[in-house]
Amino acid sequence: MASKILPVKGTREFYPEQMALRNFIYENARAASQAFGYQEWDGPFIESLELYAAKSGEELVKKQAFTFTDRGGDLVTLRPELTPSLARMIAARQGELVFPLRWWSFGPFWRYEQPQKGRSREFFQWNVDLIGANSPEADAELIAVAVTFLRSVGLTPQRTRILVNDRRLMNAQFEALGIPPEQRMDVLTLIDRRSKMDPAKWEAYALEIGLTPDQVKHLKELLIDESLWKTSPELTRLFDALEALSVRDYVAFDPNITRGLLYYTGTVFEGFDVSGSVQRAILGGGRYDNLLADVGGQPLPACGFAMGDVVIGIILQEAGLAPAFIPSPAPILVTMFDDDHCLHTLRLSSELRTAGLKVITYPEPARLPKQFKFADRLKIQLALTIGPDEIAQGVVAIKDLRSGEQTHVPRAEVVHAVRTLLNRS
RNA sequence: GAGCCUGUAGCUCAACGGUAGAGCACUUGACUGUGGAUCAAGGGGUUGUGGGUUCGAGACCCAUCAGGCUCCCCA
Numbered sequence: 070m071a072s073k074i075l076p077v078k079g080t081r082e083f084y085p086e087q088m089a090l091r092n093f094i095y096e097n098a099r100a101a102s103q104a105f106g107y108q109e110w111d112g113p114f115i116e117s118l119e120l121y122a123a124k125s126g127e128e129l130v131k132k133q134a135f136t137f138t139d140r141g142g143d144l145v146t147l148r149p150e151l152t153p154s155l156a157r158m159i160a161a162r163q164g165e166l167v168f169p170l171r172w173w174s175f176g177p178f179w180r181y182e183q184p185q186k187g188r189s190r191e192f193f194q195w196n197v198d199l200i201g202a203n204s205p206e207a208d209a210e211l212i213a214v215a216v217t218f219l220r221s222v223g224l225t226p227q228r229t230r231i232l233v234n235d236r237r238l239m240n241a242q243f244e245a246l247g248i249p250p251e252q253r254m255d256v257l258t259l260i261d262r263r264s265k266m267d268p269a270k271w272e273a274y275a276l277e278i279g280l281t282p283d284q285v286k287h288l289k290e291l292l293i294d295e296s297l298w299k300t301s302p303e304l305t306r307l308f309d310a311l312e313a314l315s316v317r318d319y320v321a322f323d324p325n326i327t328r329g330l331l332y333y334t335g336t337v338f339e340g341f342d343v344s345g346s347v348q349r350a351i352l353g354g355g356r357y358d359n360l361l362a363d364v365g366g367q368p369l370p371a372c373g374f375a376m377g378d379v380v381i382g383i384i385l386q387e388a389g390l391a392p393a394f395i396p397s398p399a400p401i402l403v404t405m406f407d408d409d410h411c412l413h414t415l416r417l418s419s420e421l422r423t424a425g426l427k428v429i430t431y432p433e434p435a436r437l438p439k440q441f442k443f444a445d446r447l448k449i450q451l452a453l454t455i456g457p458d459e460i461a462q463g464v465v466a467i468k469d470l471r472s473g474e475q476t477h478v479p480r481a482e483v484v485h486a487v488r489t490l491l492n493r494s
Numbered sequence: 495g496a497g498c499c500u501g502u503a504g505c506u507c508a509a510c511g512g513u514a515g516a517g518c519a520c521u522u523g524a525c526u527g528u529g530g531a532u533c534a535a536g537g538g539g540u541u542g543u544g545g546g547u548u549c550g551a552g553a554c555c556c557a558u559c560a561g562g563c564u565c566c567c568c569a
Contacts (some may be wrong), residue, residue: 439527
């Protein structure tokens with residue numbers, strides 16, 4: 070007890086119940102992706118540190134990546150994100166891939182962060198990217214993929230919202246306010262923090278990064294202007310496209326959405342649960358037109374988003390939308406009577422499986438009450454017994470555990486009888 | 495990196511500074527070839543760890559470890 074070895078901090082253990090939820094998320098993500106013609110792919114789980122160092126800040130890589138030296142002395146890291154691997158793989162086959170390219174992926178990622186609600190050090194992430202198109206309609210498609218997922222898991226527009234903004238729009242506004250390009254990243258960060266900071270402190274911070282009081286005043290007006298998007302040709306087209314794609318009810322404009330990432334160049338969006346206890350983003354994404362060129366490929370416009378499994382998992386559970394866990398891995402148990410008759414049990418089980426049925430065989434001779442209790446705990450529907458009496462009479466005892474009724478059927482008719490009973494519910 | 499909270503049976507939790515308990519789960523039996531319900535019995539603990547205060551510590555103090563939550567950060 071004292072020396073019990075616990076799971077590594079921030080990792081997650083998936084008991085079958087949790088596995089069911091993870092697979093539910095995976096299945097719906099796959100269905101949404103495939104509905105739009107995206108192809109599944111994946112990259113390595115371990116990458117060299119340089120892949121991320123090139124794009125992300127050194128600070129970020131040192132502090133938040135699981136990095137270690139392998140036996141050959143190379144510095145490697147457990148992947149903290151997928152986009153750099155995506156960019157490299159696309160650049161490597163740029164000539165043969167068919168563009169516009171639609172790829173999706175669902176796999177594990179690691180980030181060395183402080184675990185708390187909605188955030189662990191090990192998580193799964195759904196990534197969806199559309200490479201080689203730069204239209205607002207392409208951006209709208211990605212949002213539609215996300216909405217298709219939200220809808221399919223049962224999340225309504227009343228409780229889920231995708232908030233959209235556009236960096237081009239913000240840049241135009243900054244231009245009008247006389248904020249120079251080199252200052253704009255700081256201003257984006259400023260906007261990103263507004264909801265988290267005390268208003269007075271936020272204004273002090275704004276002045277600190279070099280804005281004039283007049284600029285701050287106009288910036289504040291800008292950030293509550295819900296119709297600002299109408300001045301953006303891209304966003305106007307985007308919202309028309311969302312309307313045509315029947316997902317407009319899930320989406321709203323919000324000038325406060327900026328995304329922390331440096332590489333976004335146009336549309337940015339984040340999905341939130343409006344009514345739940347988790348105030349973290351469910352998903353986030355945007356347009357990143359320069360990234361592929363930045364990592365050494367040909368310039369290619371791109372747009373994508375990612376959704377972690379942790380936050381959405383909590384939301385689905387809180388909303389009562391997580392699938393009911395069915396403890397029964399198979400509808401049929403074949404009991405094992407004793408040492409002398411266990412081969413009959415195995416033969417019967419095998420026959421049923423050959424007929425395409427899912428069958429659990431009790432793996433050792435045991436008292437029947439124990440075996441029936443086992444069946445009950447697993448919510449197994451039918452228990453089949455083939456002991457000395459049955460063998461002597463050439464029959465099999467089939468007990469329907471749902472009704473408690475037991476019948477004896479001739480050995481040769483077992484498959485048919487079992488099928489009939491299972492179809493009867 | 496900072497702060498708050500929590501560590502007692504397999505699980506969820508009690509116990510005024512005074513003999514460590516309950517519920518659930520588990521095992522066995524009532525019921526030796528048939529599950530759920532009921533009843534009975536039983537197994538289970540260095541109270542996270544190390545010090546200290548006290549006649550006496552699960553409780554109070556210090557340290558430490560672990561977990562949870564929040565801030566920071568968020569590819």
